[in-house]
Amino acid sequence: MRTIVVAVIAALVALPALADEPTIQLKPGPGLDKVEGNCGACHSLVYIQMNSPFLNAVGWNAEVTKMIKAFGAPIGDADAKDIAAYLAANYGT
Ligand code: HEC
Numbered sequence: 001m002r003t004i005v006v007a008v009i010a011a012l013v014a015l016p017a018l019a020d021e022p023t024i025q026l027k028p029g030p031g032l033d034k035v036e037g038n039c040g041a042c043h044s045l046v047y048i049q050m051n052s053p054f055l056n057a058v059g060w061n062a063e064v065t066k067m068i069k070a071f072g073a074p075i076g077d078a079d080a081k082d083i084a085a086y087l088a089a090n091y092g093t
Contacts, residue, residue: 026048031086034079056092
């Protein structure tokens with residue numbers, strides 16, 4: 001019985017932590033509006049911060065292309081270019 005009580009309390013304490021997804025604030029710059037408008041539709045913008053140490057301009061360009069071609073992100077050519085430029089300038093290696 002005691003174990004069950006402890007387990008229930010542990011679950012209640014853990015729950016709010018799971019629900020708490022912080023709002024991601026990306027660096028200000030030209031193109032940020034397009035990133036926020038297009039890149040958060042399917043997953044958190046934290047993906048951009050997490051990949052920042054690994055991707056240069058070429059890598060970000062490929063990443064944006066992959067989101068469009070492989071995952072079907074509805075982003076036009078002009079916006080994709082602006083987004084890749086923003087990512088390379090602010091989150092590129
Ligand atoms: C149509 C849905 C969709 C949109 C819109 C989208 N992504 Fe993704 N993204 C995915 C999927 C699916 C994955 C891989 C599965 C996962 O990890 O969630 C992914 C993964 C990623 C990753 C992790 C590395 C990788 O390649 O798996 C990064 C970085 C990323 N996306 C960046 C972006 C950026 C930047 C944009 C805006 C240009 C964007 N995404 C828009 C669906 C999308």
